[in-house]
Each structure stands twice: as structure tokens, then as C-alpha cells.
Amino acid sequence: MAAAGTVISLERTSVLHIMRTTLAGVASQLVAQALRMPEPYWATVTTIVIMQSSLGAAWKVSWNRLEGTALGTIVGGLLASYFGGNIVAFAAAMIACGLLCLVLHLDRTSYRFAGITLTIIMLVTRTQSAWIIAAHRFVEVSLGIAVGLAFTALWPERSAPGTDRPSRI
Numbered sequence: 001m002a003a004a005g006t007v008i009s010l011e012r013t014s015v016l017h018i019m020r021t022t023l024a025g026v027a028s029q030l031v032a033q034a035l036r037m038p039e040p041y042w043a044t045v046t047t048i049v050i051m052q053s054s055l056g057a058a059w060k061v062s063w064n065r066l067e068g069t070a071l072g073t074i075v076g077g078l079l080a081s082y083f084g085g086n087i088v089a090f091a092a093a094m095i096a097c098g099l100l101c102l103v104l105h106l107d108r109t110s111y112r113f114a115g116i117t118l119t120i121i122m123l124v125t126r127t128q129s130a131w132i133i134a135a136h137r138f139v140e141v142s143l144g145i146a147v148g149l150a151f152t153a154l155w156p157e158r159s160a161p162g163t164d165r166p167s168r169i
Contacts (some may be wrong), residue, residue, distance in 0.1 A: 015088055021048060024148060024151035027147055039137075044144065051148055051151065052152060062149055068110040072137075073116040076093065076095070081129070081130045085125065091119070117141070
């Protein structure tokens with residue numbers, strides 16, 4: 001009987017996690033749309049990434065994502081302004097981001113997000129200036145982080161009774 005109670009608690013915790021993540025994602029999308037962001041889905045994607053089981057874990061991944069996004073925004077905006085989508089410039093920018101992460105003592109998570117941001121700025125063909133694309137990307141990600149942290153703080157995830165893990169999902 002105890003095992004059945006644990007399974008029901010895990011299922012309830014999983015359903016709450018699904019609801020929490022869904023509501024946070026929808027809130028992020030609606031705020032980004034209200035702000036007329038050109039690619040509001042980046043705020044939503046970021047919010048979903050940020051949703052963690054605890055505020056401490058969410059804070060860590062949020063900070064890494066913000067560091068990496070800022071780095072990728074600056075390097076991508078600068079190089080794309082001069083070289084556009086040139087693959088050699090992109091490769092040099094990826095190396096530069098990695099070396100800057102080393103010098104600044106940022107971890108691999110920050111480097112990964114720098115690379116993602118850099119890729120979007122440099123390799124996705126657009127008609128706007130690279131700096132506008134970079135600024136939009138930074139704002140969209142920052143918005144997603146803020147919504148994810150707010151939901152995590154206001155609706156913390158609880159572990160299922162009798163377990164030390166939050167859920168199966």
C-alpha cells in the first residue's frame with residue numbers, strides 16, 4: 001500500500017509540474033507578445049529551460065543563461081555587423097566566446113548559451129541590423145528568465161511525500 005501511495009504522490013507532483021511549467025510558458029509568451037517582441041517564442045523557450053525544482057537551481061541556470069546570452073549578444077552583434085553570416089567569422093566568434101568564458105571563469109553552460117545566441121544572430125538570415133537582432137534576443141531571453149524565476153519563487157515545486165525527488169517528469 002505504501003508503494004501505491006508513493007506512486008500517486010509522484011503522479012500528483014508530476015501533474016503539478018506540468019501545470020506549473022505550462023502556465024509559466026504561456027505567461028512568458030503572452031508578455032513577450034504584449035511587448036511586441038519579434039520572436040516571442042524565445043522568451044517561452046527560456047522560461048521552460050529555467051523552470052527547475054528549486055529556486056536555487058533555477059537561479060544558477062538563469063545566471064548561466066544570462067551570462068552566455070550577454071556574451072553571445074555582444075560578440076554576435078559586433079562580428080555580424082562587419083561579417084554578416086560568414087562561416088569563418090562565425091567559427092572565430094565561437095572560439096572567441098569560448099576563450100572569453102575561460103578568461104571570465106564562466107562555465108560550459110554559459111558557453112553553450114553564448115554559442116546558441118551567437119548562432120541565431122550570425123547565421124539566421126534577416127533584414128534587420130545585427131545589433132537589433134542581438135538586442136531583441138537579449139530582451140526575449142531576459143524576459144523568459146524573469147518569468148521562469150518568478151514562477152519558481154511564487155509556485156515552488158515540492159517533492160512527493162516519502163521521496164527526495166520532485167517528480168518523474
